[in-house]
Amino acid sequence: MTIKAVDIKDLQLAEQGRSRIDWALQEMPVIRRLLEQFAERRPLQGGRISGCLHITTETANLARVLIAGGADLVLCTSNPLSTQDDVAAALVADFRIPVHAIRGEDTTVYYQHIKAAMEHAPQITLDDGADLISELHRSGGALLGDMIGGTEETTTGVIRLRAMARDGALKFPVIAVNDAMTKHLFDNRYGTGQSALDGIIRATNILLAGKVFCVVGYGWCGRGIAMRAKGHGAQVVITEVDPLRALEATMDGFQVMPLVEAAARSDFIVTATGDKHVLDAVHIEALKDGCVLANSGHFNVEINIPCLEKLAREKVRVRPFVDEYRFQDGRRIRLLAEGRLVNLAAAEGHPAAVMDTSFANQAMAVEYLVARRGSLANAVHAVPQQIDERVAQMKLHAMGIGIDRLTSEQQRYLQSWQEGT
Ligand code: ADE
Numbered sequence: 001m002t003i004k005a006v007d008i009k010d011l012q013l014a015e016q017g018r019s020r021i022d023w024a025l026q027e028m029p030v031i032r033r034l035l036e037q038f039a040e041r042r043p044l045q046g047g048r049i050s051g052c053l054h055i056t057t058e059t060a061n062l063a064r065v066l067i068a069g070g071a072d073l074v075l076c077t078s079n080p081l082s083t084q085d086d087v088a089a090a091l092v093a094d095f096r097i098p099v100h101a102i103r104g105e106d107t108t109v110y111y112q113h114i115k116a117a118m119e120h121a122p123q124i125t126l127d128d129g130a131d132l133i134s135e136l137h138r139s140g141g142a143l144l145g146d147m148i149g150g151t152e153e154t155t156t157g158v159i160r161l162r163a164m165a166r167d168g169a170l171k172f173p174v175i176a177v178n179d180a181m182t183k184h185l186f187d188n189r190y191g192t193g194q195s196a197l198d199g200i201i202r203a204t205n206i207l208l209a210g211k212v213f214c215v216v217g218y219g220w221c222g223r224g225i226a227m228r229a230k231g232h233g234a235q236v237v238i239t240e241v242d243p244l245r246a247l248e249a250t251m252d253g254f255q256v257m258p259l260v261e262a263a264a265r266s267d268f269i270v271t272a273t274g275d276k277h278v279l280d281a282v283h284i285e286a287l288k289d290g291c292v293l294a295n296s297g298h299f300n301v302e303i304n305i306p307c308l309e310k311l312a313r314e315k316v317r318v319r320p321f322v323d324e325y326r327f328q329d330g331r332r333i334r335l336l337a338e339g340r341l342v343n344l345a346a347a348e349g350h351p352a353a354v355m356d357t358s359f360a361n362q363a364m365a366v367e368y369l370v371a372r373r374g375s376l377a378n379a380v381h382a383v384p385q386q387i388d389e390r391v392a393q394m395k396l397h398a399m400g401i402g403i404d405r406l407t408s409e410q411q412r413y414l415q416s417w418q419e420g421t
Helices: 012-023 029-042 057-068 085-096 105-121 133-138 141-146 155-167 182-205 218-231 243-251 258-266 281-286 304-309 350-371 385-398 408-415
Strands: 048-053 072-077 124-127 149-152 174-176 212-216 236-239 269-273 291-296 314-319 322-326 332-334 380-382
Touching: 012 057, 012 072, 012 085, 012 350, 029 350, 029 385, 048 105, 048 133, 057 072, 057 155, 057 350, 072 105, 072 322, 105 133, 105 258, 124 133, 124 350, 133 141, 133 149, 149 155, 149 350, 155 350, 174 212, 174 350, 182 218, 182 269, 182 291, 182 350, 182 385, 212 218, 212 258, 218 236, 236 350, 258 281, 258 350, 281 304, 304 332, 304 385, 350 385
Parallel strands: 048 072, 048 124, 124 149, 149 174, 174 380, 212 236, 212 269, 269 291, 291 332
Antiparallel strands: 314 322, 322 332
């Protein structure tokens, strides 16, 4: 297999991509600030970075920060269906960043693109789902020697990396960007809340008001989806395996029930768990005619698609991003975006304003890794609190929002144990 220097759909799309990248940047004030600071300080000078991320307008603006900081960057996609081909073209044409990503690529090409990112011999990796780090550990061999560290953007990736660390398999330090407050509380909740519904609505154009809308999993993404579906006037049902989350969903005003019961009455079911086959044969058998299925988790494993294929009589693509599975008993089940991340496949992913804080954490985490080269253990590390707070401060400042400070009397009170009633 020969590795290409660049593998994108069409360089001619660059002008449109550049215009959309600049549009997104207007909603990314923290990234704009970091762009200036990194250009001035050059904290990543000469560092080889490979990023396996969704190739979107927002990622392009993160890439601008990294190269402004002096990085030698190569990008590949972290999902076969999420690449914005015009953005890939603009990254190559306008920013001279080698990109390996084509929307709709098959699994073989997907892994060729990851190989290309590995051939760059990165010292830092940026992952969204941990596929690049996993491949480096599986077949990277000598490449691991020069590694400084990596970052991970999403919940699913952090879970995989923690499993590697537990097994003693992780060969360099990784920062769990996902776990920063300024990432998951905003991106996972408000980003997924808006963009998952955006994908479902763009794909189906079905009114949500008055429909039964089931969210599988009440983590930060599930909470965001439920909140926004409720805002559309849907009757929201939550299914959970965790008693605390189920209780929280109940107190938040949602109906909670087992998925097999929800399946029989839902018009929409959206998975957001990070786990495999959460919607399985038993649920497929119970689904109501016309039900729309979508996945908002990182991998396309949450809905048991092979089982859907086996149980259905035929599959027809009825609209872009909508496959209708027709059953012997007359039921029609609609699967969106082949069960892949619906927000990135059928829409444009999270809006720039939330990726602003997520990617500010990414850029600052990379700078932190470089500054602490050789001193961090081969483990999954939290984003330092100072970085999290700095990102929040920068965002508030950009939004023109001031906050109060503790007085010295209040600070003393909070630190003392003598003072009571
Ligand atoms: N993940 C979710 N939304 C995204 C976006 N707009 N860009 C990059 N990664 C994302």
